[in-house]
Amino acid sequence: MNKAFVREPEFNGRAFCPRCGALGVPVEHGPLDRHIRAASRSKLGDFAWFCGYARCEAAYFNLFDAVVLTDELNAPVYPKDLNAPICACFGLGYDEVEADAQEATPRRIRELLAKSKSPEARCAALAADGRSCMSAVQELYLKLRAARSG
Numbered sequence: 001m002n003k004a005f006v007r008e009p010e011f012n013g014r015a016f017c018p019r020c021g022a023l024g025v026p027v028e029h030g031p032l033d034r035h036i037r038a039a040s041r042s043k044l045g046d047f048a049w050f051c052g053y054a055r056c057e058a059a060y061f062n063l064f065d066a067v068v069l070t071d072e073l074n075a076p077v078y079p080k081d082l083n084a085p086i087c088a089c090f091g092l093g094y095d096e097v098e099a100d101a102q103e104a105t106p107r108r109i110r111e112l113l114a115k116s117k118s119p120e121a122r123c124a125a126l127a128a129d130g131r132s133c134m135s136a137v138q139e140l141y142l143k144l145r146a147a148r149s150g
């Protein structure tokens with residue numbers, strides 16, 4: 001029988017955190033190699049998912065129920081720890097976003113936006129979730145602005 005005719009279950013790339021049920025963000029080996037401690041790195045292969053839910057203790061997981069917890073990481077990551085840099089490439093953190101929210105113009109975020117388009121932005125390799133932090137930064141900024149005016 002031709003293998004092409006064996007029907008396999010469709011996998012759409014979506015995976016949910018086994019601890020909290022949040023939709024995971026797919027990541028490749030760059031963030032995994034950088035953020036997971038050597039002793040725990042072998043739990044996951046070259047492809048896994050990041051759990052972006054702040055209050056969940058799971059950082060990474062795969063489809064075989066392997067889980068790497070936040071305390072198995074080399075350093076705390078945002079949003080699991082609000083004191084960790086939000087931007088893995090340039091180090092912008094919660095305090096800077098908060099400072100921008102208190103001023104008339106978001107100067108620091110605009111600078112970051114410009115830098116995020118430069119070759120020094122290496123989110124795919126450096127960020128815990130392998131993605132640009134701009135949406136997380138803007139989301140936090142809007143939240144802090146709303147809290148301030150409300």
Ligand SMILES: [Zn+2]
Nearest residue numbers: 017020051056
């Ligand atoms: Zn989770």
